[in-house]
Amino acid sequence: MDERRQRILEDLTGVIDGELRCDPLTISMYSSDASLHQIAPLGVAFPRNREDVVALAKYAAEQSVPLIPRGSGTGVAGGALGAGLVVDFSRHMNRVIATDEDTVRVEPGIVRDRLNAVLARNGRYFPPDPSNSSITTVGGMLAVDAAGSHSVRVGSTRDHVQSIELVLAGGQTLEAGDEPLAMLKSLATGAAEDSGSASVKGEIVGRLARLLADHEELIRKYQRPLVRNCSGYHLRGVKSETHLHLPRLLVGSEGTLGLFTAATLHTALLPARRGVVLLLFGQLEAAARTVQAIAPHQPSACDLLDRRLLTLAREADSRFEKLISPAAEAALIIEQTGFSDQQVRDRIQMIIRAVRLLNTRAVVSCEAYSFEDTEFLWSLPSKVVPRLTRLKGQTRPVPFVEDIAVPIEALHDFLVRAQKVFQSHEVTASLYAHAAAGQLHFRPFLPILGSFDPQRIESIARDLYQVVFSVGGTISGEHGDGLSRTAFIRSQYGPLYRVFQQIKNVFDPHNLMNPGKIISDDAHLTIRHLRPPLGPAPEVVDLQLRWTPAELTLAIADCNGCGVCRTQEPEQRMCPFFRVDQVEEASPRSKANVLRDIVSGVLDPRNLSADETKRLTDLCFNCKQCQIECPSNVDIPHMVIEAKAAYVDANGLSRTDWLLSHAHSFGGLGSTSSLAANWVVNNPTARWVLEKLVGIARQRKLPQFARRSFVRSAGRALLRPPRPGGKIPSVVYFVGDYANYYDPELARAFVAILKHNGIRVHVPSGQVGSGMSMISAGDLVPARRLAEHNVRELAESARDGHAIVCTEPSAALCLSQEYPRVLDHPDVTLVASQVVEAGAFLMRLHRAGELRTELEPLDLDVGYHTPCHLRALSPTSPLRELLSLIPQLRVHTIEEGCSGMAGAWGLTQQNFKTSIQMGWGLISRMRDGSFDIGATECCSCKMQMEQGTSVPTLHPLKLLALSYGLMPEIRARLNPSTKKLVVT
Numbered sequence: 001m002d003e004r005r006q007r008i009l010e011d012l013t014g015v016i017d018g019e020l021r022c023d024p025l026t027i028s029m030y031s032s033d034a035s036l037h038q039i040a041p042l043g044v045a046f047p048r049n050r051e052d053v054v055a056l057a058k059y060a061a062e063q064s065v066p067l068i069p070r071g072s073g074t075g076v077a078g079g080a081l082g083a084g085l086v087v088d089f090s091r092h093m094n095r096v097i098a099t100d101e102d103t104v105r106v107e108p109g110i111v112r113d114r115l116n117a118v119l120a121r122n123g124r125y126f127p128p129d130p131s132n133s134s135i136t137t138v139g140g141m142l143a144v145d146a147a148g149s150h151s152v153r154v155g156s157t158r159d160h161v162q163s164i165e166l167v168l169a170g171g172q173t174l175e176a177g178d179e180p181l182a183m184l185k186s187l188a189t190g191a192a193e194d195s196g197s198a199s200v201k202g203e204i205v206g207r208l209a210r211l212l213a214d215h216e217e218l219i220r221k222y223q224r225p226l227v228r229n230c231s232g233y234h235l236r237g238v239k240s241e242t243h244l245h246l247p248r249l250l251v252g253s254e255g256t257l258g259l260f261t262a263a264t265l266h267t268a269l270l271p272a273r274r275g276v277v278l279l280l281f282g283q284l285e286a287a288a289r290t291v292q293a294i295a296p297h298q299p300s301a302c303d304l305l306d307r308r309l310l311t312l313a314r315e316a317d318s319r320f321e322k323l324i325s326p327a328a329e330a331a332l333i334i335e336q337t338g339f340s341d342q343q344v345r346d347r348i349q350m351i352i353r354a355v356r357l358l359n360t361r362a363v364v365s366c367e368a369y370s371f372e373d374t375e376f377l378w379s380l381p382s383k384v385v386p387r388l389t390r391l392k393g394q395t396r397p398v399p400f401v402e403d404i405a406v407p408i409e410a411l412h413d414f415l416v417r418a419q420k421v422f423q424s425h426e427v428t429a430s431l432y433a434h435a436a437a438g439q440l441h442f443r444p445f446l447p448i449l450g451s452f453d454p455q456r457i458e459s460i461a462r463d464l465y466q467v468v469f470s471v472g473g474t475i476s477g478e479h480g481d482g483l484s485r486t487a488f489i490r491s492q493y494g495p496l497y498r499v500f501q502q503i504k505n506v507f508d509p510h511n512l513m514n515p516g517k518i519i520s521d522d523a524h525l526t527i528r529h530l531r532p533p534l535g536p537a538p539e540v541v542d543l544q545l546r547w548t549p550a551e552l553t554l555a556i557a558d559c560n561g562c563g564v565c566r567t568q569e570p571e572q573r574m575c576p577f578f579r580v581d582q583v584e585e586a587s588p589r590s591k592a593n594v595l596r597d598i599v600s601g602v603l604d605p606r607n608l609s610a611d612e613t614k615r616l617t618d619l620c621f622n623c624k625q626c627q628i629e630c631p632s633n634v635d636i637p638h639m640v641i642e643a644k645a646a647y648v649d650a651n652g653l654s655r656t657d658w659l660l661s662h663a664h665s666f667g668g669l670g671s672t673s674s675l676a677a678n679w680v681v682n683n684p685t686a687r688w689v690l691e692k693l694v695g696i697a698r699q700r701k702l703p704q705f706a707r708r709s710f711v712r713s714a715g716r717a718l719l720r721p722p723r724p725g726g727k728i729p730s731v732v733y734f735v736g737d738y739a740n741y742y743d744p745e746l747a748r749a750f751v752a753i754l755k756h757n758g759i760r761v762h763v764p765s766g767q768v769g770s771g772m773s774m775i776s777a778g779d780l781v782p783a784r785r786l787a788e789h790n791v792r793e794l795a796e797s798a799r800d801g802h803a804i805v806c807t808e809p810s811a812a813l814c815l816s817q818e819y820p821r822v823l824d825h826p827d828v829t830l831v832a833s834q835v836v837e838a839g840a841f842l843m844r845l846h847r848a849g850e851l852r853t854e855l856e857p858l859d860l861d862v863g864y865h866t867p868c869h870l871r872a873l874s875p876t877s878p879l880r881e882l883l884s885l886i887p888q889l890r891v892h893t894i895e896e897g898c899s900g901m902a903g904a905w906g907l908t909q910q911n912f913k914t915s916i917q918m919g920w921g922l923i924s925r926m927r928d929g930s931f932d933i934g935a936t937e938c939c940s941c942k943m944q945m946e947q948g949t950s951v952p953t954l955h956p957l958k959l960l961a962l963s964y965g966l967m968p969e970i971r972a973r974l975n976p977s978t979k980k981l982v983v984t
Contacts, residue, residue: 008043008085012059016052018092020045024604025612028597029590030070030086034561036398036452037078037483038531040602041068041086046583048092050165050173050261056087057259058171066515067169069255071109071137073584074563076399077482078529079143079254079517087259089139091583097262103162104267108139108260114568124267127154130478131382134567139260144480145230145252149381150335152436153300154268156228156478158251165262166250169512173261174201176246181209205244207506212239215499222496224472227405227438231476232489232518233500249503254480255514257507271300271337273369275344276377279355280328280363284431287330288412291435293358294334295408297350301335302436303381309432312384312391320380323365331365332435333380341369385432386631388443389560396560397430397443398452400484400526401461404440404468405477411438417467418442425460439477448534448557454527461526465491481518487525489518532600541598541605544645544780545638545821552642553599559592559634565626573625573868576898576918586619588626588636595639608643609650617643621902622776624813624872638821644778653779656695656910661777663904667741667769670705678704682982697912701947701983703742703939710735710744711765718751718763724800730760731841732797732834734790734815736808737769738939749961749970750807750838756964757845757852762802766793772814773903780822787823790815795827798834805841807957809870809937810903812837816873837870838957839879839937846882855963857887860974862959863931865894865922865945867938868902879937879956886963892931896921901940919944926951933974935959943983950976952984 005022012020022043032038042065047053060067066084073080080086094109096118104126106115112133116125129148130136136146142164147156154160163177183202212219212235223229223236230252238249250257281287287304294302305313307329314321324331336347348367355362368377388397406414415431422429422444429444444460446452465475465488475485475492490497504511504519511519522528534557536549543552565588567574578586594616597603607613620640627637653661670677680686687698696702722730731754739747751761767790774783794804794815806812816835819828836844845851866877883891900918905911916923922941926934927949934945934953945953954973962970977984 005042008063008065011063012045012056015059016045016047016055018046018048018052023612024607025594025616026585028594028603029584030073030088031081031597031602032531032561032593033073033078033080034076034399034563035078035081035482035484036400036531037081037529039081039083039529041082042084044086044088046088046091050167053087053167053259053261054171054173056085057167057169060085060512061170061510064510064512066512067259068514069108069139069143069259071140071143072111072135072563072566073561074132074135074566075140075144075480075482076402077476077480077484079480079482079514081483081529082514082516084512084515088584090137091581093261094137094582102267103264105262105264106138107262108137108142110138111568112136112138112141119267120270123270125270126265127160127268128157131385132562132564134569135563138263138265142251142260142263143254145234145478147228147434147437147439147478149301149303149434151228151434151439151478152302153298153337156230158234158248160266161247161251162264162266164247164250164260166258167261168200168258169508169510172200174204176201176250179205179244179246181205181242181244204506205246208249208503209239209244211499211502211506215496218496218499222493226407226472227474228477229405229474230478231474231481231485232493232497233503235499235503252480254482254517256504256518258513273338273341273344274300274335274374275338275348276333276335276368276374277348277351278323278365278377278380279332279334280325280365281330281332281359282327282361284330284415285412286359286362287332288415288435290332290355290358290362291411292408293354294332294351295436297347297354299334299351299436300337301333302434303333304431304433304435305331305333305381305384306431308430309384309388312387313380316383316387319376325363325365328363333377335374335378345369381432386562386564388430389558389562389632394447395445396448398446399443400457401464402441402443403476403479403485404442404464404473406438406440406468406471406473408436408438410471410473411435414467414471414473418464421460421463421467424463425456427460437477438473452530454530457530458524458527461488483516483529484526486517486520487523532602534596534600536599541608542646542649543642544649544778545642546824547638547821552595552639555635555639556592556596556599558632559589559596559636560632561589561593562631563587563589564629564631565589570895570897572629573623573871573897574629575626576623576900577619579897580914580917585616588620588630588634591616591620591636591639591643592634595643608646613643614647617647617778621905623868623898623902625868625898628872641775641778641821645780646778648778648780653777656908657777657779659695659908660904661774661779661782663773663907665769667705667737668709671707671709671741674705674707681705682979684981687981691909695908695910697907697909700907700912701943701981702907703738703943703983706741706744708744710740710747711763711767713744714763714765718761719765720762721797722760722762722800722802728758728760730762730802732794732802732804733761733763734767734770734794734804734806734811734835735763736806736811739807743939743955745967745970746807746955746958749955749958749967752961752966753842753957753964756966757850762797764793764797770811770814772810772818775814775818775822776903784823787819787828788825791819791823791825791828791831794831798827798831802834803841804831804835805838806835807838807937807955808939809837809867809873813869813872837873837878837937839870839877839882840874842882843878852964853885855886855960856965857889858959858963859888860890860932861930862889862891863894863925863934864891864956865896865899865934865936865941867936867941868898870937879960883935883956883959886959889959889963891935894922894925896925899938899941899944901944903940906940906944915944916947919947923947923949926953946977946983950978952977954984
């Protein structure tokens with residue numbers, strides 16, 4: 001840590017209630033966002049309250065330290081980057097302070113969709129809807145005057161703000177609302193209360209009033225209301241005859257005038273009824289012409305998608321594949337709202353008639369009027385636009401001219417001319433547009449490896465913006481200027497730019513608030529801070545997994561920093577660590593950013609094995625959900641394992657990590673001494689001792705050991721290898737540690753089901769645990785030994801074409817996805833290709849008509865939880881579907897995210913509290929009395945589901961075996977448990 005950072009840390013420690021970090025990894029994480037820029041800050045502050053922000057502002061003024069406000073860090077213009085102190089509002093200052101009949105008071109770090117979830121309880125919402133509203137903070141929306149698809153009807157953020165609490169550069173605080181100009185006279189005569197806040201506000205209002213009055217003609221000329229515009233400072237309509245409407249100026253100022261610590265927002269009633277229509281066109285130009293014909297019918301939204309996005313839509317969802325013809329070159333998705341179903345239907349039909357009068361070849365692909373159908377159809381843009389980053393190849397879509405707005409009457413002409421600009425620079429570009437508002441999001445495709453070509457980027461932007469200016473458009477419609485566009489503001493506004501400089505001087509005379517945004521003398525700012533080139537991993541980095549430096553580099557390059565991994569939405573499982581603590585280091589993208597800086601040489605490669613990196617990688621337990629739900633499917637889990645393995649290689653394992661890594665080894669030991677071991681598991685005093693000795697949480701329910709493992713008790717028929725080409729179909733059963741040492745009944749149930757369906761089972765006697773816990777902990781040397789042993793044991797059967805079936809999803813995932821990454825063996829790919837999870841195997845039989853369905857009724861309400869590793873194997877839950885075949889069995893899927901167990905991770909006292917926090921939604925559902933039993937395929941999830949409740953949780957295979965009438969003794973497992981420390 002350099003001297004200045006150390007001084008800042010010492011000066012502010014104890015001064016603010018929140019945290020302050022200046023370590024190299026935090027600097028790396030906050031050096032980039034979703035843009036193509038990178039600037040290392042001095043440090044990062046996480047204020048807890050307004051007083052912290054005031055203290056930071058005062059310190060910044062005293063020490064000339066710039067302050068850069070940041071929400072989710074998902075902007076594509078680089079607005080949250082800077083060489084000063086980043087102030088992250090998203091971690092602590094994210095509360096709803098108060099709600100009123102038609103307003104809400106919030107802190108800036110609250111996420112827009114989280115706010116709307118609160119408002120929906122009273123039938124209201126905050127209308128502006130940026131496309132990434134599940135991660136965008138309200139502070140970020142205020143900073144850039146965010147709009148979205150519905151802006152044509154509801155306006156932008158600026159139109160919904162009553163007042164803003166603002167901390168100025170010197171630490172003064174003021175509440176900025178509609179300020180009466182009469183206050184100036186009162187202040188001048190001393191009639192107003194002479195408080196510091198009133199005095200500061202009066203001075204600001206007075207100077208602004210004079211500025212706006214002096215330059216009224218200039219403002220009218222250069223800020224014409226032709227398009228939605230967030231470029232520069234918004235001055236039009238700020239001053240009326242009686243008031244100065246400060247929020248209209250402050251919204252869109254990108255933190256350059258002060259730090260927002262609270263805001264009072266206007267809310268609206270939720271729309272009563274909605275209807276959506278999807279129109280397809282053979283040409284993009286035809287779709288653009290249609291927009292102008294639709295506009296008079298006042299749609300609540302009208303988005304345009306180009307051919308590339310439609311292709312991604314067909315790939316994203318089979319339902320879209322049916323709706324969207326491969327011949328379609330463009331689509332319009334149009335929404336209408338109303339007070340009744342009939343009114344909405346009439347408005348949609350008016351749209352369709354207007355389109356057909358202009359273009360008879362337009363295809364009405366789909367109309368939707370129910371809530372479910374409209375939600376699905378309107379999910380089209382949000383599902384496919386982020387998937388642009390999933391496109392593979394040497395070029396990727398790059399956001400630097402993606403926020404243009406033009407008058408809709410000029411839309412067609414502008415698109416034609418814009419296409420010529422891209423052609424002249426020999427690039428292609430994707431297009432997504434809020435067409436009825438004239439807002440266009442272009443993303444030119446540029447090479448991703450090595451450095452971006454600065455001159456090419458600047459030339460494309462300059463040429464395109466000249467076309468924008470010629471049609472009366474703006475370079476920034478809703479995403480702000482940031483680093484990407486600030487250099488071109490002077491070109492857009494000419495002499496009005498001098499007024500912007502004076503506005504900045506009124507609020508921030510020493511240029512400490514987010515400097516370099518909106519006001520800058522750097523004509524080449526757009527390319528000044530481009531990310532450093534990304535080449536192969538340095539030779540000093542000894543890669544532990546089986547991938548080349550080039551493959552690792554490509555994996556890192558897949559992450560564009562979009563921040564989708566920061567979502568807290570309940571329908572997604574993205575990162576359970578981030579849900580517990582909304583700090584950047586918990587987000588999956590932080591791992592990619594740190595590795596990017598190591599690979600590009602920004603960070604010393606030795607950081608890979610440093611304690612700070614371990615702190616970062618400990619915030620990942622290989623649940624795989626980030627990779628599944630990431631728009632680019634970035635392989636964060638293997639990046640983390642690589643970093644963990646580097647640390648273990650250099651430093652070894654701590655006691656807790658060793659416990660996590662070797663949890664599989666306890667089964668054999670406990671089974672051989674099951675009487676004593678089970679007494680310890682079920683005795684509170686012994687559990688207290690066990691916690692002190694080895695760190696296993698005394699509160700955690702644990703499984704009891706079987707007196708004899710399943711493999712040891714298997715008969716000769718199971719242990720005998722199948723003959724190649726035999727008449728009876730055969731499978732190989734990889735038992736896994738839990739079924740082998742703790743729950744042989746599960747293994748017997750699976751074998752019984754397969755035999756009942758005419759399938760012979762072979763249980764290799766030499767198999768050992770999969771080693772998933774070792775791999776997840778980065779303990780790869782012993783993991784490779786286990787993997788090599790199992791591959792040798794399974795290879796011959798795999799070569800003969802026999803399926804290798806696992807009843808534990810983690811084992812199936814380990815054998816099929818982790819072994820090829822950790823083991824260099826000629827048969828590892830062969831074995832991996834034959835591995836299948838038990839439910840998926842039975843579903844194959846069912847779809848082929850080969851699974852017996854003579855099942856006895858089970859009159860039960862079952863709460864089913866899908867394990868994370870099962871989701872990593874397949875988008876479906878096969879055993880959940882097969883349970884529906886059982887008569888009278890009512891299966892209710894519990895959608896509460898990750899269980900928070902992650903194998904042995906949730907066993908330790910160190911992790912117990914966090915594990916409970918992660919799984920609290922699941923635990924609460926199991927406690928609420930809705931279910932007779934729980935069901936899940938994962939043994940770890942079972943432990944969490946039974947934590948603190950007497951409701952038993954069974955593997956779905958046991959329910960199938962019971963319903964088949966194969967194992968009546970399982971019925972006893974349906975009874976509530978009486979043991980507090982032992983799972984059923």
